[in-house]
Amino acid sequence: MYAQIVKTDGTGVKSREDMTPEESAFQQRIDADQKIEPKEWMPEGYRKNLIRQISQHAHSELVGQLPESNWITRAPTLERKAILLAKVQDEAGHGLYLYCAAETLGISRDEMFEQLHSGKAKYSSIFNYPTLTWADIGAVGWLVDGAAIMNQVPLQRTSYGPYARAMVRICKEESFHQRQGFDIMMKMASGSDAQKRMAQDAFDRFWYPSLMMFGPSDKDSVHSAQSMAWRIKINTNDELRQKFVDQTVPQAKYLGLTVPDENLIWNEEKGGHDFTEPDWDEFYAVLGGNGPCNKERLQARVTAWNEGEWFRDGLLANAAKKCTAGEVAA
Amino acid sequence: MVSKHTASSGLFEFLLQMGDNCLVLAHRNSQWCGHGPALEEDIAISNISLDLIGQTQLWLELAGEVEGAGRSADDLAYLRDAFDFRNLLLLERPNEDFGLTLMRQFLFDAWHLPMLKGLTQSSNKRIAEIAEKSVKEVTYHLERSTDLIIRLGDGSAESHRRMQSSLDELWSYTGEMLESDDLDPALISECVVPAGDKVAEAWRQHVTAALKLATLIKPESDFVRRGGKNGIHSEHLGFVLAEMQFLQRAYPGAVW
Ligand SMILES: [Fe+2]
Numbered sequence: 001m002y003a004q005i006v007k008t009d010g011t012g013v014k015s016r017e018d019m020t021p022e023e024s025a026f027q028q029r030i031d032a033d034q035k036i037e038p039k040e041w042m043p044e045g046y047r048k049n050l051i052r053q054i055s056q057h058a059h060s061e062l063v064g065q066l067p068e069s070n071w072i073t074r075a076p077t078l079e080r081k082a083i084l085l086a087k088v089q090d091e092a093g094h095g096l097y098l099y100c101a102a103e104t105l106g107i108s109r110d111e112m113f114e115q116l117h118s119g120k121a122k123y124s125s126i127f128n129y130p131t132l133t134w135a136d137i138g139a140v141g142w143l144v145d146g147a148a149i150m151n152q153v154p155l156q157r158t159s160y161g162p163y164a165r166a167m168v169r170i171c172k173e174e175s176f177h178q179r180q181g182f183d184i185m186m187k188m189a190s191g192s193d194a195q196k197r198m199a200q201d202a203f204d205r206f207w208y209p210s211l212m213m214f215g216p217s218d219k220d221s222v223h224s225a226q227s228m229a230w231r232i233k234i235n236t237n238d239e240l241r242q243k244f245v246d247q248t249v250p251q252a253k254y255l256g257l258t259v260p261d262e263n264l265i266w267n268e269e270k271g272g273h274d275f276t277e278p279d280w281d282e283f284y285a286v287l288g289g290n291g292p293c294n295k296e297r298l299q300a301r302v303t304a305w306n307e308g309e310w311f312r313d314g315l316l317a318n319a320a321k322k323c324t325a326g327e328v329a330a
Numbered sequence: 331m332v333s334k335h336t337a338s339s340g341l342f343e344f345l346l347q348m349g350d351n352c353l354v355l356a357h358r359n360s361q362w363c364g365h366g367p368a369l370e371e372d373i374a375i376s377n378i379s380l381d382l383i384g385q386t387q388l389w390l391e392l393a394g395e396v397e398g399a400g401r402s403a404d405d406l407a408y409l410r411d412a413f414d415f416r417n418l419l420l421l422e423r424p425n426e427d428f429g430l431t432l433m434r435q436f437l438f439d440a441w442h443l444p445m446l447k448g449l450t451q452s453s454n455k456r457i458a459e460i461a462e463k464s465v466k467e468v469t470y471h472l473e474r475s476t477d478l479i480i481r482l483g484d485g486s487a488e489s490h491r492r493m494q495s496s497l498d499e500l501w502s503y504t505g506e507m508l509e510s511d512d513l514d515p516a517l518i519s520e521c522v523v524p525a526g527d528k529v530a531e532a533w534r535q536h537v538t539a540a541l542k543l544a545t546l547i548k549p550e551s552d553f554v555r556r557g558g559k560n561g562i563h564s565e566h567l568g569f570v571l572a573e574m575q576f577l578q579r580a581y582p583g584a585v586w
């Protein structure tokens with residue numbers, strides 16, 4: 001979901017008969033649940049796919065700082081400010097682990113930034129929605145980090161070693177993120193009328209965009225099969241979305257908030273909720289650059305990068321001086 | 331000025347200075363979160379901001395206790411207007427670029443650390459405890475800011491230019507930090523607060539040495555801008571507070 005649409009090359013999954021001996025041995029290791037490590041042989045498609053997926057995930061962590069950092073200076077208490085700062089700082093850390101994991105596949109951080117800044121690389125659509133009130137900070141933690149956890153917990157078992165290990169570190173922190181979000185929502189939903197109104201309003205705006213985080217419906221998700229065979233995707237989009245709805249509905253009820261879906265109903269037979277799918281036209285529009293904040297988010301990243309150039313160059317220049325000084329001394 | 335001090339109001343004022351410095355600088359630094367020049371710097375500056383918020387809570391909580399009017403740290407942070415803030419003018423300066431932000435941090439850290447070290451010896455136990463905890467964090471802050479201004483000062487022509495102009499820009503704000511005549515003299519005579527000239531001397535030594543390594547030139551001017559410690563601020567603080575205090579002001583009494 002942080003990597004909502006990862007396009008795979010080629011068409012569908014290769015059958016065993018079509019595989020070269022190397023490919024077949026590789027698939028066998030994956031099927032036996034062995035981890036693939038950076039220096040080992042891997043199919044080119046596997047490498048490319050993983051680079052796209054991990055970098056999309058990394059970009060999402062990075063851009064994901066923005067809607068939340070939007071409220072750091074306005075956090076309502078010192079404690080809330082500290083918690084939010086720590087949370088957003090964690091997200092930057094997640095970006096760092098993931099860029100490092102992607103680098104083991106032979107792409108540099110600068111190249112990935114270049115892809116982000118040029119608009120070539122995607123990041124999760126959710127971060128193109130605005131945070132308009134303090135309750136949005138609660139909603140983001142509760143729903144967005146909640147959806148992230150749902151996706152990332154299985155990825156701890158993904159086939160690529162560095163990615164799996166990054167996920168283990170990340171998941172440890174994500175549950176704190178969700179808890180702080182839920183805690184904000186609890187305070188708001190049991191607070192004054194104005195706070196209750198903010199809480200419901202935030203829930204209304206973030207519900208469907210959160211459901212979109214899992215990517216398009218399985219019937220429209222053409223790229224999943226190969227990723228699942230390679231174990232870089234563990235569950236289907238719809239499985240995870242269903243799980244998320246089933247987990248979130250009782251939480252909303254507990255908070256006294258109304259899920260903004262008239263068709264939401266418990267389906268005894270399937271043991272899960274029936275619910276209205278998000279508006280996929282909106283999803284593709286946001287992914288394609290036409291969401292409420294796409295321009296602002298990308299611009300913020302580009303500005304930070306461009307305005308930081310002198311800083312990075314200055315440090316490089318200093319390091320180069322030290323190197324030459326070292327050479328002279330030697 | 332001096333006549334307004336009673337024993338507890340002098341201490342209250344000093345604690346506000348410590349707390350407000352941390353709060354206002356934390357606010358400025360936190361504006362970089364998500365916008366830093368490199369991912370590692372983004373993390374580092376957010377982390378420093380986080381340390382400073384923690385220190386704010388400790389100082390202002392103690393200030394509230396000393397005042398004895400039942401005000402919490404949050405009350406003091408969120409419900410005072412600018413003329414009741416006691417932070418240095420230096421710290422409310424807008425960030426402008428990352429160079430000015432770093433130079434401000436460096437000039438402040440170089441004062442903050444010796445001040446805190448002195449306070450670890452305070453005759454007031456609570457102050458000594460807070461200082462003890464803060465010293466660990468601020469030792470790292472000063473290490474980092476010193477290292478960075480040295481590397482950027484002695485970096486590229488452009489980074490050198492920016493660091494020098496930041497230094498020139500901020501120099502007149504450092505005097506206020508080094509003066510201690512606004513303090514209740516009893517605080518020093520009773521060893522609650524270290525003597526100001528000692529802290530100032532430590533600052534001068536550290537700054538002079540670091541600037542030399544950074545190939546930066548210490549400005550000549552001895553003009554001092556002052557006012558923050560007496561509640562006479564620049565226009566910037568009003569906007570900082572308008573933003574910071576928005577929710578508490580718009581929804582009085584709400585629990586968050
Ligand atoms: Fe995340």
Ligand SMILES: [Fe+2]
Binds near residue numbers: 090
């Ligand atoms: Fe994260």
Ligand SMILES: [Fe+2]
Binds near residue numbers: 091
């Ligand atoms: Fe998170």
